[in-house]
Amino acid sequence: MMMRQAVIAAPDRFEVRDAPRPTGPLVLRTAACGICSGDLMPWYLAKKVGTVFGHEPVGRAVHVAGLSHLHEGDLVFVHHHAPCLTCAECVRGAYVHCPTWKRTRLDPGGMAEFIAVSREMATNDCFAVNDLTPEQALFIEPLGCCAKALARSGHAERVVVVGCGVMGLLNVQAARAAGASEVIAVEPDAHRREWARQAGADLVLTPEQAAGECRQWADMVMIGPGFPEVIRAALDYVRPAGVACLFTPTATGVLTSLDLGEYYFREVSLVPSYSCGPTDTRRAYEWIRTRAVRPEMFITHRYRLDDIQTAYNAARSGGEVIKAIVTFPGD
Numbered sequence: 001m002m003m004r005q006a007v008i009a010a011p012d013r014f015e016v017r018d019a020p021r022p023t024g025p026l027v028l029r030t031a032a033c034g035i036c037s038g039d040l041m042p043w044y045l046a047k048k049v050g051t052v053f054g055h056e057p058v059g060r061a062v063h064v065a066g067l068s069h070l071h072e073g074d075l076v077f078v079h080h081h082a083p084c085l086t087c088a089e090c091v092r093g094a095y096v097h098c099p100t101w102k103r104t105r106l107d108p109g110g111m112a113e114f115i116a117v118s119r120e121m122a123t124n125d126c127f128a129v130n131d132l133t134p135e136q137a138l139f140i141e142p143l144g145c146c147a148k149a150l151a152r153s154g155h156a157e158r159v160v161v162v163g164c165g166v167m168g169l170l171n172v173q174a175a176r177a178a179g180a181s182e183v184i185a186v187e188p189d190a191h192r193r194e195w196a197r198q199a200g201a202d203l204v205l206t207p208e209q210a211a212g213e214c215r216q217w218a219d220m221v222m223i224g225p226g227f228p229e230v231i232r233a234a235l236d237y238v239r240p241a242g243v244a245c246l247f248t249p250t251a252t253g254v255l256t257s258l259d260l261g262e263y264y265f266r267e268v269s270l271v272p273s274y275s276c277g278p279t280d281t282r283r284a285y286e287w288i289r290t291r292a293v294r295p296e297m298f299i300t301h302r303y304r305l306d307d308i309q310t311a312y313n314a315a316r317s318g319g320e321v322i323k324a325i326v327t328f329p330g331d
């Protein structure tokens with residue numbers, strides 16, 4: 001049997017093609033898939049040309065074999081990678097460095113009408129989410145990234161979130177869910193500043209305002225945009241012995257000059273956080289299930305698979321587009 005899938009034809013171009021339906025112990029009929037803000041970086045997509053786009057899917061189980069925790073008809077979350085849970089990296093909680101995590105992937109990808117999931121992925125970071133809607137459940141993976149970043153950074157009462165795209169907005173709500181007492185959002189775009197207010201930030205500032213009001217104020221700063229000038233400015237918001245979390249990478253080969261002597265005497269910790277693992281996705285699910293985080297409020301644009309190029313272009317344009325998703329017939 002055949003299906004349709006969106007293939008990355010170039011770093012900024014997609015083609016919807018016919019392909020055989022995948023097979024495996026778990027097969028999902030895709031209900032929805034989000035466009036990740038990380039996929040809006042052409043240098044990142046250049047590494048994935050020829051593969052199927054998308055890694056934020058949720059789907060209905062149409063085939064289940066030998067998996068006691070899942071049943072046909074379940075709405076299912078599946079991470080795009082899954083660890084073995086037994087190696088030295090997994091034992092210390094460094095799931096993204098597990099060789100199995102790096103090797104596993106969705107077959108063929110999130111922007112396909114059907115997705116096959118290997119047994120190790122279905123067992124180790126995949127679960128039923130029947131108490132959520134598809135539009136809530138597709139946020140489990142991105143919100144899991146927020147959960148991991150906050151866990152790596154340690155408990156913080158005062159948090160500054162820099163950049164208010166969809167991930168920044170999720171970080172505003174996640175910081176509150178994790179116990180922060182004060183959350184300030186920093187964003188140059190007026191439209192997105194208003195979104196930050198709706199997300200629950202106590203104070204929303206422009207970068208110019210933040211340079212004065214946030215100087216050495218925060219226990220933890222979540223740095224979204226992966227640009228050297230933003231990173232340098234955001235580091236000034238960190239109080240002595242505080243934490244700056246690099247939530248997004250800079251482009252490969254782009255260097256960021258820092259005065260490490262200054263950060264040494266201020267004892268600023270610089271903590272990168274990449275993707276997430278099973279403990280993080282479970283925490284994200286609980287936040288959504290209990291309504292501590294309400295991610296579906298950030299969906300501003302919905303598309304069909306045939307309109308994937310339009311969807312991607314809209315997501316890259318920013319502005320009024322906060323979260324663009326692709327929905328599939330049947331849900």
